[in-house]
Amino acid sequence: MEEPKWLEGLLRTKFFNICARHPETPRNECNMFCLSCQNAPFCIYCRSSLHIDHPILQIRRSSYHDVVRVSEIEKVLDIREVQTYVINSARVLFINERPQPKNSSHGSVSSTTKTISYFCETCCRTLLDPFRFCSLGCKVEGMRKNKEDEEERLRKERQQETHKGTHPPTHSTSNSRRRKGIPHRAPFAS
Secondary structure, eight states, X not given: OOOOTTHHHHHHOOOOOBOSXXXXXXXXXXXXXXXXXXXXXXXXXXXXXXXXXXXXXXXEEEXXXXXXXXXXXXXXXXXXXXOOEEETTEEEEESSOOOOOTTOOOOSBOTTTOOBOEEOTTTOOEESSSOSBSBHHHHHHHHHHHHHHHHHHHHHHHHHHHHTTOSOOOOOHHHHTOOTTOOOXXXXXX
């Protein structure tokens, strides 16, 4: 996944603070993120005055965690392999990793119900469906790790190719144990 410039900012941003420009107005929570400006979150009033023609993501909350609607984010980012959920009749995905519930089990198959469990490759959170990641942040981290692992593997392969043929030939163990001066004859023919 090629990361757009704004993605890191989205993942680091803290949403739902009261807007400093509109402290006395209703619905003044900073739950918007501008993909063009890539800076601080803002409220709906700031959008209409400062970001009117910019591409915007509206952040929502689910159980105290930030989510974004799939219909909005899939237009600007590849979200394949991230678990999605239906919340308030809208398909959403979580922006960042959520803490794992304390009493969660990490077994892959439940012996009593014979159901298969799926886990996030980054944080090991249990998933409902066969996805690789529980959130956008976990996908970014997982893709970075995969890229680093792949680069390391390629680096080692290049190193091995470079060192091929540079070492002097080694003699087999049986040849190195021979003593000088002792003739070795072919076996007797019958």
